[in-house]
Amino acid sequence: MNKKEYITRQLGRTKNKKYEAYVVTRIIHLLNDLTVKFVTQQYVTRPEGRALTDLYFTQFNLHIEVDEGHHFNGANIAADKLREADIINATGHQIIRIDATQSLEEINDKVKETVDKIKEIKRSTSFIPWDIDSEFNSETYIQRGYIDIADDVAFKTIKDACNCFGHNYTGYQRAGASHPDIDTILWFPKLFENGEWDNQISRDEETITERNINDDKAKSYILSHIEDKEKYKHKRIVFAKVKGNLGDILYRFRGLYELDTKNSTEKTGLIWHRTATRVNTYKQNQC
Amino acid sequence: MNKKEYITRQLGRTKNKKYEAYVVTRIIHLLNDLTVKFVTQQYVTRPEGRALTDLYFTQFNLHIEVDEGHHFNGANIAADKLREADIINATGHQIIRIDATQSLEEINDKVKETVDKIKEIKRSTSFIPWDIDSEFNSETYIQRGYIDIADDVAFKTIKDACNCFGHNYTGYQRAGASHPDIDTILWFPKLFENGEWDNQISRDEETITERNINDDKAKSYILSHIEDKEKYKHKRIVFAKVKGNLGDILYRFRGLYELDTKNSTEKTGLIWHRTATRVNTYKQNQC
Known part of the structure; x- marks a missing residue:
């Protein structure tokens, strides 16, 4: 799978919440950086239990959650789907929540702020560019x-x-x-x-x-x-x-x-x- | 319906082609202009027959088509769906085609070019900002x-x-x-x-x-x-x-x-x- 396939398929999966696709595609397009890897709908284990996060930046241990007032939590996730799922340990990871109950202008501002933060994290840490060919080698x-x-x-x-x-x-x-x-x-x-x-x-x-x-x-x-x-x-x-x-x-x-x-x-x-x-x-x- | 509802629902409908959602969301997010109205999957009448276009900018009579090598045409559209559909007369409208069979970098370049073109059209014509409250008045x-x-x-x-x-x-x-x-x-x-x-x-x-x-x-x-x-x-x-x-x-x-x-x-x-x-x-x- 090349990046074109990977990115379009990842973005095509974001359909759990009403404003999720809007926020997730906006972050990815405005970040506009093919060296940054992301995963949509990643199952994670946190101290408070297993959950799905909407967008996960693997290089930064950073998760984005689109908050519509009603969350996914352990009880919402069908046990049989979770059994075989790829679950990562997100303990210690950072989470940015985006409140989608706000106005579109406020959501856009928050996305801008989030994108700036991701760029800053990328600059300030020892960043290894996403190489889709070597990551599984x-x-x-x-x-x-x-x-x-x-x-x-x-x-x-x-x-x-x-x-x-x-x-x-x-x-x-x-x-x-x-x-x-x-x-x-x-x-x-x-x-x-x-x-x-x-x-x-x-x-x-x-x-x-x-x-x-x-x-x-x-x-x-x-x-x-x-x-x-x-x-x-x-x-x-x-x-x-x-x-x-x-x-x-x-x-x-x-x-x-x-x-x-x-x-x-x-x-x-x-x-x-x-x-x-x-x-x-x-x-x-x-x- | 406010712009938040309108925009997220329009973007949520783009599922006909493999790369359509990627290209359409990228154009809208990079254009980043809430005064520009768009419609996804608009039925249009052209000299060569009726068709669906992927993205239509109503203020500019401009259509964007994501070209994956196999087009929608009159024969592809179920007649009974078309019967009641909102069909606009697109004769004389401009169409920009984006070749989605290219690499992701080339698609991104073409999207950038398209967004710049839309901004230029907006500047060079007598532009009436999209007012969702008054447009049906x-x-x-x-x-x-x-x-x-x-x-x-x-x-x-x-x-x-x-x-x-x-x-x-x-x-x-x-x-x-x-x-x-x-x-x-x-x-x-x-x-x-x-x-x-x-x-x-x-x-x-x-x-x-x-x-x-x-x-x-x-x-x-x-x-x-x-x-x-x-x-x-x-x-x-x-x-x-x-x-x-x-x-x-x-x-x-x-x-x-x-x-x-x-x-x-x-x-x-x-x-x-x-x-x-x-x-x-x-x-x-x-x-």
Whole structure:
């Protein structure tokens, strides 16, 4: 997908609220900067719960919300739509609210002010221009030396994630892969009920539970994992499979999780707690 | 409806083509001028037939078309949708085409150029700022002294049209009304099959046919009109009832038509030919 496709499709999606399309297209056209990336209708996790924001500037961790007096909130969002959705952690992000109940002139003034603010943020921070061709490349993160949850990192394929950790795959479809550290694996789970698995991630993303829906299979899976730390690694770098907001599949970095052997039971399934939100990357051919 | 409602609803309708919303919102936001009126998806009559244009600047008789290689044309437009639609005569209007098959940068350049051109047209012509409160008022046209088809005049109610010709109605619902000239009446027809009437207007708007679908009624109606010029006036100022593109009802000025007594037969119905595209207006209480 090139920027033309990306931008027009993103702008074409803004239809939840009466004045949303007006405000969102106005911000983008007046900002008038093809080096600035944006996402419309991004699901985010905040301390107060999950929500949709109308416009998200990924390089600035900045969200714009068009405020019409009645908000989207967790209760408004259909649970089944949210299950598979690409959700980013917006804790610490900045939010600008635009009051759409005001007059058109006041809305236009607020948009102008917002656009000026975005330009100022761009000037005053170490800005990396949006490069739609490289943003999903392993090489970008290998050169950076790490992957951090604050950067909202996602890959289009499993192999691209694997290749950040010493692999040199041209294709790879399995849900797990090795890591230079002997006690760690890469994991690419669906974090919702799927097939014979019922995996879940907590709203704050700190805890993942993993369980087979078949009680016998669950029991043997859980026991073998707890007992054989050598074979079944207790550290997993997690890239969750999610559906991006243009319908594309993404593998979204969630962090490093470690198995909680004390609290994982046959009933609860395996319980994984996040122990790091940044992991090192490795040059190719390190595995 | 205020400008805020009008503008957001107009911009919200642009969904026929892939890049249409991008181009149309970009032009409007970069033009950034609340004194300039625009209409999206306006049906127009041109020498080559009826069509939809993507963006129409009424004050400049200027249309913008987003060109994606496959055009809307007469054959693409469902006939039943077109029947009742508000169609303006765009003969002599200017059209700017924007090639949306180009790159985003080239599209943006062309939009910039178009916006500059609109600003130049505004500067170089006698510009009347868009006043959403007065544009449908009788008083506007009484002061002007005339109603001309080139100005795309339409009213929201029959009384507003009547009051341009000496009346002082606060409400009026009939399809005909008197005129200061004794040989002329005002006519507010539906120019398509409706109830017991089958009225039609030609594509070039020069000819209207009027016929009752009941043969006996049609015969007596036609004969009495042809024979009694005193009672059944042979000149009609026509405001056709149409559906505006936001679903609102409008009475669109079509011109002065005169009865063609030679060619009106029981079979054809009454045939009216346009003899003027401008008519004088009158101060109130002249009737």
